[in-house]
Amino acid sequence: MFAPFDQESAFLICKKLCSELDSGVSKLVRVSKLSAEREGQGVMLGAVKCTDSDGSEVYAYTVSGSAYVLDRGGITDMVFVPPIVSPKDIAAALSENDAQIHSLTECINEAKKNGRPYLQMSQQRTLLTSASLKKVNVLYRFHCADKKIRTLKEICAQYNNDSLAPTGTGDCCAPKLLDYAYSHNLVVQSMCEVFYNPGLQNANSVPCPPCDSRCAILLPAMLGLKIIYRDDRIIVVDKQSGLLSIPGRGEDKQDCITSRLKRLFPNCIQQPSVHRLDMETSGLMVLAFDAEAHRNLSRQFQEGTVKKEYVALLDGVLAKKGIPEEGTMTLFFRLDIDNRPHQIWDDVYGKKAVTSWKILDVERYTAPDGSVRNVTRVLFKPQTGRTHQLRLASADPHGFGIPIVGDTLYGKCEEGERLMLHARYLAFDHPTDGRRMEFQLESGF
Numbered sequence: 157m158f159a160p161f162d163q164e165s166a167f168l169i170c171k172k173l174c175s176e177l178d179s180g181v182s183k184l185v186r187v188s189k190l191s192a193e194r195e196g197q198g199v200m201l202g203a204v205k206c207t208d209s210d211g212s213e214v215y216a217y218t219v220s221g222s223a224y225v226l227d228r229g230g231i232t233d234m235v236f237v238p239p240i241v242s243p244k245d246i247a248a249a250l251s252e253n254d255a256q257i258h259s260l261t262e263c264i265n266e267a268k269k270n271g272r273p274y275l276q277m278s279q280q281r282t283l284l285t286s287a288s289l290k291k292v293n294v295l296y297r298f299h300c301a302d303k304k305i306r307t308l309k310e311i312c313a314q315y316n317n318d319s320l321a322p323t324g325t326g327d328c329c330a331p332k333l334l335d336y337a338y339s340h341n342l343v344v345q346s347m348c349e350v351f352y353n354p355g356l357q358n359a360n361s362v363p364c365p366p367c368d369s370r371c372a373i374l375l376p377a378m379l380g381l382k383i384i385y386r387d388d389r390i391i392v393v394d395k396q397s398g399l400l401s402i403p404g405r406g407e408d409k410q411d412c413i414t415s416r417l418k419r420l421f422p423n424c425i426q427q428p429s430v431h432r433l434d435m436e437t438s439g440l441m442v443l444a445f446d447a448e449a450h451r452n453l454s455r456q457f458q459e460g461t462v463k464k465e466y467v468a469l470l471d472g473v474l475a476k477k478g479i480p481e482e483g484t485m486t487l488f489f490r491l492d493i494d495n496r497p498h499q500i501w502d503d504v505y506g507k508k509a510v511t512s513w514k515i516l517d518v519e520r521y522t523a524p525d526g527s528v529r530n531v532t533r534v535l536f537k538p539q540t541g542r543t544h545q546l547r548l549a550s551a552d553p554h555g556f557g558i559p560i561v562g563d564t565l566y567g568k569c570e571e572g573e574r575l576m577l578h579a580r581y582l583a584f585d586h587p588t589d590g591r592r593m594e595f596q597l598e599s600g601f
Contacts, residue, residue: 157368159365160375160381161344161347163363166205166347171350171361177226181228181229183227183229184199188223188247189223198351199219201217201349202332202333203216203347204347204348208341222327235336252288264278294308294309296308298311298374299335301378303338315376321373328366330374330375331374331375334375334379348364382396389586390442391417391443392582393443394438394597398435399435401429401434425450427450428444430443431541433579440595442582448587453587464579464581468534468576468578469532469533469534470531471531473532474558477556482513483512484510484511487506487508489542489543497565498566501554509542510538510539511538511549513549514535515534519533536549544566547577578597578599580596581595582595
């Protein structure tokens, strides 16, 4: 995954830690059992630079996993961040099934060696391993940027398809450092990780991003944003369905992409958003950190040089209505002032909305109630940026006359269902040097 914060300052701290270890000033001290496959494989070192409410700088560091602590020989210029769950508590959670799992493993290996069946033993071991992993998972709780504490189970329900997190989730450097920062009301300025191998000189260590297998589950929940790309001028995020792009009216509508961004990056401009996605739409959004970048990107949107693609599931079969495989439609809509925020057809006073489409496939869709029906997967390429443009292109009789699955405004949405519309492609020129930036993010449906 992409490094969510600037790495430069924290990288210098990591290099310092590597140098201390290489010279013997600091040392890695084993505090718990290490698996045989991890023996001698090295560790990740992580560091974070933060500021407190007074603007004072706070530095912290940690080591991946729970087997080691980094003893710096009494140097106290930084805070060492321990594991979120202690090795003792993890061992206690695993102890009930540990002996039986090891016994089954030995039996399975023996059966493989002698050509005997082992499927039943393997299934039994899987059940026991899952039971142990569940016991470990419930121990993990994470302080998040919004000052809430979330359990690993809660996070997995949203970001891991409600599946169990892999072993070691929560033991990487990044979640430990973020948990420390947010539990102490600190603002993260820089965060970095490097790989340290005790058997080598590590002067040429390079910054490593958080891992895809574990941190990609945790960090979006802890940060409140899934960051696809970030530099000092712009940021690209994956907006989740159900989250506003900008604040709405009322206290209950203040949580949105821009408010979460400003919470993580307080020096960001007041209004960083240069375009919006409907609350129910998911996918790629670009925002600006400074006013000049905002003006540049806004101009690109106005001039139509920004390219966007969306994928949607339409609630029916377009081919049955004689709709060709691809084409372009021009429609005219305006706000229905008596039924906000709905838009209505008006070929006199309405704004022109131009949309190209391509039918990708006809699929079987399983609704939350278990019923199955045919839907059409469509690729949309909007050439204008009108409110509800794609939803109207789908649902309105002047368009396809078939709404997008889960559309609360122009179709129907069952309990537990979402709008099946996702911004999957975004391309624009970088405001600093004009290089073309392209991002693609597949939908979760």
